[in-house]
Amino acid sequence: QQQVKQSPQSLIVQKGGISIINCAYENTAFDYFPWYQQFPGKGPALLIAIRPDVSEKKEGRFTISFNKSAKQFSLHIMDSQPGDSATYFCAASIGYQLIWGAGTKLIIKP
Amino acid sequence: DAGVIQSPRHEVTEMGQEVTLRCKPISGHDYLFWYRQTMMRGLELLIYFNNNVPIDDSGMPEDRFSAKMPNASFSTLKIQPSEPRDSAVYFCASSRGSLNSPLHFGNGTRLTVT
Numbered sequence: 477q478q479q480v481k482q483s484p485q486s487l488i489v490q491k492g493g494i495s496i497i498n499c500a501y502e503n504t505a506f507d508y509f510p511w512y513q514q515f516p517g518k519g520p521a522l523l524i525a526i527r528p529d530v531s532e533k534k535e536g537r538f539t540i541s542f543n544k545s546a547k548q549f550s551l552h553i554m555d556s557q558p559g560d561s562a563t564y565f566c567a568a569s570i571g572y573q574l575i576w577g578a579g580t581k582l583i584i585k586p
Numbered sequence: 587d588a589g590v591i592q593s594p595r596h597e598v599t600e601m602g603q604e605v606t607l608r609c610k611p612i613s614g615h616d617y618l619f620w621y622r623q624t625m626m627r628g629l630e631l632l633i634y635f636n637n638n639v640p641i642d643d644s645g646m647p648e649d650r651f652s653a654k655m656p657n658a659s660f661s662t663l664k665i666q667p668s669e670p671r672d673s674a675v676y677f678c679a680s681s682r683g684s685l686n687s688p689l690h691f692g693n694g695t696r697l698t699v700t
Contacts, residue, residue, distance in 0.1 A: 508686040519590070519677050519691025520629070565629065569686060572617065572641075576629045 478503060480568050482577030490585050495553040497580045499566035502547065506568035506575070511540065511551050514563045514579075523564070524551070556584045588612075592678050592692035600700055604666040607695045609678030610659055619689065620653055620663050621677040629677075635661065636683075668699045 481500045489495045499509075510525035526533045526540040526549065533540045539552045553560055561584045566577040591610040599605055611618050620632040633643040638655045646653070650669070655661040665672055675696050679689040 510686075510688070512689075518693050519679065520689075521691065522688035525686070525688075572634065572636075574631070574689070578628045 478575050480566060480575050480577045482566050482580060484580060485578070486581040486583070488583045488585060489556045491556060491558060493556050493584075495551075495556045495560065495582055495584070497551045497564055497566070497582070498548065499550065499568075499577050500546075500548045501568050501575075503568070503570070504547070505570050508569040509540070509542065509549050510567050510569070510574075511538075512565045512567065514565065520565055553582075556582075558584045558586050560584050590678055590680055590690050590692035592676075592695050594695060595693065596696045596698075598698045598700065599668055601669055602667045603699075604664065605668045605672075605697060605699075607663040607676050607678075607697070609661045609663070609692060611661070611678070611680030612690055613659065614682065615680035615690070616658070616683045617681045617687075618655060618661050619679040619681075620661070621679065621691075623675045623677060623694070624673075632663070665697075668697075670699045673697055673699050 483498050511523045512520035513523040514520040524535050524538050526542050528544050531542050537554045542549045563579045563581050565579050567574045593608045616637050619634040622630045632645045633653045635655045653663045675694045677691050677694045679691040681687040681689050
């Protein structure tokens, strides 16, 4: 019940396309849903986050869509660029506990 | 702001040896987290501290692992004795005290135990 399931494991998108990564959770007590971006040789860094009382949050080319009834949330990257190639992690939190998805390796082809 | 600083960046050691990983959190951050990342298990929380006090060490795999935070600007993760299955990237992260503050990760220590 503490799991966050992330899909797909890997994703290849053409430059300029839309990248979509999905996550699902079971525990309705989760109250904060961040996405982290990790480049090779670096630690993860917060990209964007959402609370369950909001259905969508947009920051530049990055948008989180949140479906509370379905217990699902997704990251959309519009106009994907080669510099967006990285591993993306969704997560869900209760208090100071962060439960991480398994990660999606995104490759943007020029 | 220098960010979270970890050392060493790479560590190669032989099975049975003691390994010490070091972390300097961002000044003013009162939470410190140690994570381990592997392909098989992803990101695993090992332990976290609040104001230098260990709060939850339930993720520490076994007694061979220990962590300390003697002051607000320094923490260590020690493995003694090390085993090949400990090979992973170990990350330190820090955050401010409020709930849902972002985690700021260091660049990690890649540990290889042969």
